[in-house]
Amino acid sequence: MEPGDSTKQARAAAQLRKGVLEYCVLALMRDRPRYGVELLHALGESGALATGQGTVYPLLSRLRRDDLVATTWQESASGPPRRYYALTDSGRAALDEFTRVWPGFRDAVDAFLTASPPSPGDHS
Amino acid sequence: MEPGDSTKQARAAAQLRKGVLEYCVLALMRDRPRYGVELLHALGESGALATGQGTVYPLLSRLRRDDLVATTWQESASGPPRRYYALTDSGRAALDEFTRVWPGFRDAVDAFLTASPPSPGDHS
DNA sequence: GCCGGGTATCTTGCATCGCATGGAACCCGG
């Protein structure tokens, strides 16, 4: 997806990420602290959730503002120091809460999209 | 989910609906035209996508503005006339496009949420 | 004839979120 791509597909995908990106970022921190560019790279590798710095850093600021993550500085051998983000108790609770809500949401959307497919064998 | 419920769960679910609601509404019109309250009721029965009139009617206005749906008035025996919304060719194309994008998105989120659970059998 | 309840549609103002753009600081090799 090129920057500046304004196709309908790109617009649909962009709106899809709303609200989900936050919890995917939290999920990435579940096992160990991560830093900004690392998160950006991990999201990019997933394909569907690829995004830019202008999305991730404001998101991380919101997470820090709401006490869902805590940060520590750590020096790097190949560049400026990195700010590592780690889950707080509240952050882990929010992630668990989302993990509970997500399947219901996902299945509901699946149900709408696959409902009443004009199946050739349907003679109701 | 009561109106005015401001729990974390409600907030997460609210943000989740962004961008998805539009295509679920289009999906509901796939087989036959529907009217506003009917759509509202169908979304409510799904549970996870329940919403209010203040969300559905502006959404329907946008869909009409973008020529994704066409509307016709039809009288009702038990109230004011209903405006029925039907998919246009563009609307059907947008729905098909979303149907193609959604599985990749859904699986990507699933992958992040279920990745690296400290499974007891994992001895890597 | 009038009035209240149920049905149905729509508008306005607000808060939130993803994104493009731009800027700043640090390290290293030439």
Next chain:
DNA sequence: CCGGGTTCCATGCGATGCAAGATACCCGGC
């Protein structure tokens, strides 16, 4: 000293869900 790579962050815009309120139609009871 200087250019490239790495890392961080802030600002302004567009799109979207939502609560609250307004309007109009039908019917039955008084």
